[in-house]
Amino acid sequence: MTPLECARLLEGRSNAEREAAVGRWLEARGVPVARHRFSLPEGAGENLAVELGTGDRVLVLCAHHDAVPGSPGANDNAAAVGVLLHLLTRAAAPSGLRVRLLFTACEERDYLGARAWVRDRGVAGLVGVLSLELVGIGDSVVVWDAVEESPFLGRVRGALEGLGLRADTGYHVVGRIPRFGSDHRAFAAAGVPAYGLTLVPAASAVALRRFVFHPRRSALRFLVRRPAPFHTYHTPRDRAETLEPPALAAAGRALEAIIARVGAEPGGGPLRGAAVSHRPPSGVS
Numbered sequence: 001m002t003p004l005e006c007a008r009l010l011e012g013r014s015n016a017e018r019e020a021a022v023g024r025w026l027e028a029r030g031v032p033v034a035r036h037r038f039s040l041p042e043g044a045g046e047n048l049a050v051e052l053g054t055g056d057r058v059l060v061l062c063a064h065h066d067a068v069p070g071s072p073g074a075n076d077n078a079a080a081v082g083v084l085l086h087l088l089t090r091a092a093a094p095s096g097l098r099v100r101l102l103f104t105a106c107e108e109r110d111y112l113g114a115r116a117w118v119r120d121r122g123v124a125g126l127v128g129v130l131s132l133e134l135v136g137i138g139d140s141v142v143v144w145d146a147v148e149e150s151p152f153l154g155r156v157r158g159a160l161e162g163l164g165l166r167a168d169t170g171y172h173v174v175g176r177i178p179r180f181g182s183d184h185r186a187f188a189a190a191g192v193p194a195y196g197l198t199l200v201p202a203a204s205a206v207a208l209r210r211f212v213f214h215p216r217r218s219a220l221r222f223l224v225r226r227p228a229p230f231h232t233y234h235t236p237r238d239r240a241e242t243l244e245p246p247a248l249a250a251a252g253r254a255l256e257a258i259i260a261r262v263g264a265e266p267g268g269g270p271l272r273g274a275a276v277s278h279r280p281p282s283g284v285s
């Protein structure tokens with residue numbers, strides 16, 4: 001099953017159906033699933049976790065299975081679920097690394113599911129967390145909410161460069177993004193290096209930086225048409241037809257490279273890579 005076919009199992013369905021679809025897919029393949037049901041005043045749902053490999057070091061890859069009401073939720077976030085399900089069928093975790101694929105509920109309610117998971121299951125052994133959001137449109141990888149350097153972030157950069165991607169074109173590492181958020185923030189709040197991972201069209205990178213870092217100033221400019229991939233975000237237009245198979249494939253390749261790199265370089269080690277810039281690039285206002 002391709003990532004797109006996996007994503008279609010969730011697209012356009014209710015949150016209860018999306019959650020059930022992930023569980024059914026995993027069980028049909030005989031994968032042991034850890035189910036974590038939570039019920040809080042703000043909402044209730046079920047997180048599902050599966051693991052690849054063994055070891056004390058754990059890399060968490062998150063994709064929320066819920067969507068906002070009124071949106072088919074293809075790029076947000078069935079695409080990410082599809083990429084992780086597909087990864088499960090082909091990736092082997094390197095020895096000494098456990099890769100936990102975590103499918104969360106209620107991300108759209110201030111990442112409630114991820115917060116419940118961290119509260120109940122803790123963060124012992126976690127070397128890093130990536131939360132996949134909007135990975136179905138574009139050709140350039142963005143690692144976001146990278147507020148400070150960490151050994152994990154150095155490995156993520158190393159993995160992406162190992163794929164031939166170049167900083168600020170093939171991939172971008174950016175600081176904290178205002179207004180938007182995702183599951184990784186629940187882990188970051190507990191002290192784990194944790195970032196968002198999104199794909200964007202390289203052609204709209206400059207417009208995107210303006211859009212996400214200056215939301216108020218850009219509100220008028222983007223009133224009619226927001227830059228991709230935000231043109232469908234949280235709208236009825238977020239349909240599977242808009243997903244790009246090459247984007248889904250690129251996200252999968254990035255994750256496989258990151259898994260290999262994190263597995264190959266155990267231990268904390270010195271911080272590597274360039275400092276994260278908190279300033280928007282020159283020429284952007």
Ligand SMILES: [Zn+2]
Pocket residue numbers: 064076077107133134
């Ligand atoms: Zn989302």
